[in-house]
Amino acid sequence: MDTGIAQGPELVLQGRFADAATRDACRQDSPPADDEGIVRIPLSMVEQIRRACDAAEAAGTRL
Secondary structure, X not given: OOOOOXXXXXOOOOOEEOOHHHHHHHHHHOXXXXXXXXXXXXXXXXXXXXXXXXXXXXXXXXX
């Protein structure tokens, strides 16, 4: 049963939905599950995402 609540630590990203051509190209390489979507993350966010990933990794189970 999916409660909609994360079952463990995870990184949640927000971005604009990708256009149809991008979604089609991504689906060829890695079809998303029924509860997944394909979003665009601006390059200006890369460093912030990297820092968030590093912090999440350092925190381990403390998140």
